[in-house]
Amino acid sequence: MKHKGAFLVIIMLFSLTRFSLGIGENTEHKASVVIPDVALLSLQHDGNSNIELMGTSSSVAGSKIEMGGEATADIWLNYSSVCHKNQKRKVTATVVGEVPEGVIIKVKADNSVGTGKGELGKTNGTVVLSSNPSDVISGIGSCYTGSGVHNGHLLSYQLEIDEDMFYQASENKLASVHVVYTLTDDN
Template sequence: MKLLSKIIIVGILVLITLNSFAQNSVKHNIDIRIPEVALLGLVADNSDVTRILTKSNNVAENSISFADETDVNSVWINYSSVKRAHSSPRRITAFVQGDIPEGIQLKVSASAASSDGKGELGQPKGSKVLGEQPTEIINNIGSCYTGQGAQHGHNLVYSLAIDETEAKLVALNSEKVTFNIVYTLAD
């Protein structure tokens, strides 16, 4: 009987030891959903960022003066974009809000995106004449970010072309003319 009780005790100890080394695993699914994002901002080398952010249409405004040549070439457009898979690329359009004097054409050109941005950065469309209707200046924007602030994103260069016919020149005067350029990031 002593031998039988020793065998039973050893058997129980072996079973307990084997159970203590058993592996139990449990799993569950985790869904990660990143919401769509469309953020747009303008910044000049010598001023603060002005931003207006909404989900559907993102609009940015900033003021520049053609009296100072450095002001005209120091504006940067920054954006962040997260879009759904299989959705159309986004684009940035610009238009003039206000009256440009007759005989003047305002043009804007966006540079290639700075090298510190990541993702599917947009492609500039070259020099575009701005008017009352939105004009596409950057297209093919996917999920990406350009970075924030001056020297990030696309440098915007403005130029004025003047119609030099006598009638148009007479209409121009030395008064200060103010208008807005509105940029929109849209699907």
């Protein structure tokens, strides 16, 4: 009998231990992970973001004015994007305001640099700006460029003239335009 009592105590201890540790029992609940759709864009700069593109007059009679060269104003294009697996986005640029007749404004976005990660967009080189959207960067997937200056795409601007149009329609005046950038779906 002595052994039966000890055996009974061992079985009870085993059962209590098994019950208290939850051995052999499972329970569950559903956990959902929701990843938001993100499309954020900003221009970052140190100081003033305004750029001035100027022509240079000649000091020799009969010479044309020079409109050329590149203006880099240390304006950086930053973006964050989270999209569907096969979805791509792009950055477009549009001029708001009146560009003088015969004047051509171009923008170039350099390749992305800095702390960004993911499927960063590819630059489309130098593009002509107008009142219609021009694709500046394309092929953007889920990524981020990093924020602030020295992250993302450095922008530079170029001014050219169509001599035939310019000399027929130009006048001595200041023309001020805005360049508007938009991050939008590409497909």
